[in-house]
Amino acid sequence: MPLPYSETVMEHFRHPHNVGALEDADAKAVEGSPACGDMVAVYLKVDAESKVISDISFESYGCASNIATGSIITDLARGKTLDDAKRLTWKQAAEALGGLPAIKAHCSVLAIDGLRAAIQNYEERHGLVTQRDPTTVELVMSRLKRVMNPMVGLDLVRTNLVTGVRIDDGVVTVVVDLPHDHQFANNIRAEIEEKIEPLWDVSHVIVELQE
Amino acid sequence: MDRPTIYLDNMAATRLDERVLDAMRPYFFDSYAVATSQFGYSLGIAARDALEAARAAVAERLGASTDEIVFTSGSTESTNMALKGAAAALSQKRGRHLITTAVEDFPVLQSLRALERGGYELTMLPVDAHGSVNPADLANALRDDTALVSVQQANQEIGTLQDLAALADLAHQAGALVHVDATYGWPRVPLKLDALPVDLVSLTTALAHGPRGVGAMYVREGTPLQKWMDGGFQEDNRRGGPEDIAGAVGFAAAMDLVDADETQRLRLLRDTLEARLLGVPHTVLNGHPQRRVPTLSNVSFRFVEGESILLHLDMRGIAVSTGSACFSRSLEASHVILAIGGNHERAHGSVRLSLGRYNQESDVDAVASALSEVVARLREISPLGKEV
Numbered sequence: 071m072p073l074p075y076s077e078t079v080m081e082h083f084r085h086p087h088n089v090g091a092l093e094d095a096d097a098k099a100v101e102g103s104p105a106c107g108d109m110v111a112v113y114l115k116v117d118a119e120s121k122v123i124s125d126i127s128f129e130s131y132g133c134a135s136n137i138a139t140g141s142i143i144t145d146l147a148r149g150k151t152l153d154d155a156k157r158l159t160w161k162q163a164a165e166a167l168g169g170l171p172a173i174k175a176h177c178s179v180l181a182i183d184g185l186r187a188a189i190q191n192y193e194e195r196h197g198l199v200t201q202r203d204p205t206t207v208e209l210v211m212s213r214l215k216r217v218m219n220p221m222v223g224l225d226l227v228r229t230n231l232v233t234g235v236r237i238d239d240g241v242v243t244v245v246v247d248l249p250h251d252h253q254f255a256n257n258i259r260a261e262i263e264e265k266i267e268p269l270w271d272v273s274h275v276i277v278e279l280q281e
Numbered sequence: 282m283d284r285p286t287i288y289l290d291n292m293a294a295t296r297l298d299e300r301v302l303d304a305m306r307p308y309f310f311d312s313y314a315v316a317t318s319q320f321g322y323s324l325g326i327a328a329r330d331a332l333e334a335a336r337a338a339v340a341e342r343l344g345a346s347t348d349e350i351v352f353t354s355g356s357t358e359s360t361n362m363a364l365k366g367a368a369a370a371l372s373q374k375r376g377r378h379l380i381t382t383a384v385e386d387f388p389v390l391q392s393l394r395a396l397e398r399g400g401y402e403l404t405m406l407p408v409d410a411h412g413s414v415n416p417a418d419l420a421n422a423l424r425d426d427t428a429l430v431s432v433q434q435a436n437q438e439i440g441t442l443q444d445l446a447a448l449a450d451l452a453h454q455a456g457a458l459v460h461v462d463a464t465y466g467w468p469r470v471p472l473k474l475d476a477l478p479v480d481l482v483s484l485t486t487a488l489a490h491g492p493r494g495v496g497a498m499y500v501r502e503g504t505p506l507q508k509w510m511d512g513g514f515q516e517d518n519r520r521g522g523p524e525d526i527a528g529a530v531g532f533a534a535a536m537d538l539v540d541a542d543e544t545q546r547l548r549l550l551r552d553t554l555e556a557r558l559l560g561v562p563h564t565v566l567n568g569h570p571q572r573r574v575p576t577l578s579n580v581s582f583r584f585v586e587g588e589s590i591l592l593h594l595d596m597r598g599i600a601v602s603t604g605s606a607c608f609s610r611s612l613e614a615s616h617v618i619l620a621i622g623g624n625h626e627r628a629h630g631s632v633r634l635s636l637g638r639y640n641q642e643s644d645v646d647a648v649a650s651a652l653s654e655v656v657a658r659l660r661e662i663s664p665l666g667k668e669v
Contacts, residue, residue: 109665
């Protein structure tokens with residue numbers, strides 16, 4: 071039986087590129103956690119003048135799709151400006167890898183999140199971000215677009231599973247149209263929390279599952 | 282397959298023993314008739330004799346009487362039949378409270394969850410760090426309306442053996458029935474039901490080189506049990522559907538081939554393997570150090586994730602299992618590792634290695650070397666554990 075992973079994924083899994091910590095990194099970010107089963111650290115060296123990523127590396131605690139995406143995304147981002155690298159998407163990474171199984175989408179999205187977080191980290195530290203906007207429903211929805219529904223490999227927003235978002239004094243409530251005993255309810259809940267909680271003015275995230 | 286496989290996942294499925302197939306073969310091609318009553322035609326009587334001989338052999342091995350053994354389509358069916366059948370039979374007479382443990386396998390957990398949705402009340406007993414149930418916890422949980430206590434003989438992931446005698450005594454003193462899921466223990470781990478006071482037992486030999494798709498259930502004489510699989514009047518009117526003669530014969534044949542010498546050989550191999558794995562830094566044993574299935578070892582490698590370990594081993598022709606969420610069909614981390622107090626990282630990094638008849642010393646050596654290499658390599662990539 072063939073593996074669910076493409077040859078390219080397996081090649082990057084066997085021999086990942088750009089692995090390890092960068093000693094003198096200009097920025098670093100960690101996304102995910104051992105609890106959710108996947109974790110990625112991304113390290114950046116950035117040319118201060120041109121804002122081009124001169125060196126990049128990653129570390130991964132995770133499954134094959136996580137490791138392979140970390141490898142390909144660091145390949146893709148090297149030599150790009152921060153602005154261009156920011157616009158790299160999961161879809162581009164997946165295409166460069168010859169496809170990824172839908173059920174593994176969340177493991178691989180994490181590597182993209184890691185890259186974006188590292189860039190954001192650099193920008194904040196170098197005064198490239200001027201203001202911090204308060205969290206809005208639109209921002210929450212845009213973050214929820216990165217939470218995958220593992221049944222279909224599409225995000226929660228696109229599959230119309232998010233039926234409401236309320237923001238009240240730092241508490242964000244997300245209403246999801248899934249039964250409590252849904253096979254992936256716990257995963258989806260954990261991922262929503264993971265994506266929304268880091269927002270600077272969010273103190274707590276409540277995920278409400280509808281029957 | 283173009284490479285030799287070293288198969289160390291015998292707690293999931295086993296290779297059929299050719300001798301079992303030889304014993305089954307006549308019931309596919311010669312005595313293929315349905316088992317008939319003694320007034321039937323000769324071919325059917327021959328089938329019935331084979332079925333009853335298999336039943337007698339199983340009963341004898343277990344210290345049971347022949348009419349206490351029911352053949353089923355597997356231990357999953359046995360468990361459904363035992364739990365749902367006994368709960369239904371007792372709901373009026375006794376009550377609707379059920380007790381089990383947090384580490385049971387899915388057939389028990391999901392059967393009891395289904396009963397819970399139907400209005401039964403379910404108490405889950407915790408386990409200690411080795412996966413053992415404390416009898417005092419059962420004593421505290423038992424009530425006047427407790428109908429049934431379901432406790433496994435051996436755990437499916439970490440192999441811990443429960444103290445069935447102590448738990449069954451407590452349950453019986455309180456007037457509750459006892460079901461034992463013996464899927465992962467017997468026949469490798471003996472069960473003597475003439476000395477052990479339990480009422481219902483789910484059995485298979487599919488993990489001992491017997492056929493899949495056949496199981497058995499022990500029902501102690503007099504145990505109230507509502508028929509669950511409706512159909513004809515087979516199996517003493519306890520399970521509908523024509524009996525699988527070849528399956529029953531294969532079940533008994535596989536059971537007969539499991540002996541103490543072989544188990545001791547595998548135990549020594551397991552001990553050698555385990556000692557080498559625990560020599561890898563930051564590795565912990567999951568399960569009871571002594572009271573454990575002798576063919577199984579479950580260890581967690583910190584800082585690495587099980588699916589990646591599994592894939593690297595597969596590329597080297599080695600098959601093992603992991604409690605990582607990535608590997609499971611539910612995307613949930615092992616409930617067993619979490620129940621013994623492990624965190625998600627310990628569950629994601631857990632690897633179950635289970636030996637069988639066809640494993641040799643060279644397998645153990647190859648797997649121990651491959652695993653320590655793979656873990657070291659994944660740790661190089663991992664952001665975790667670098668400060669250690």
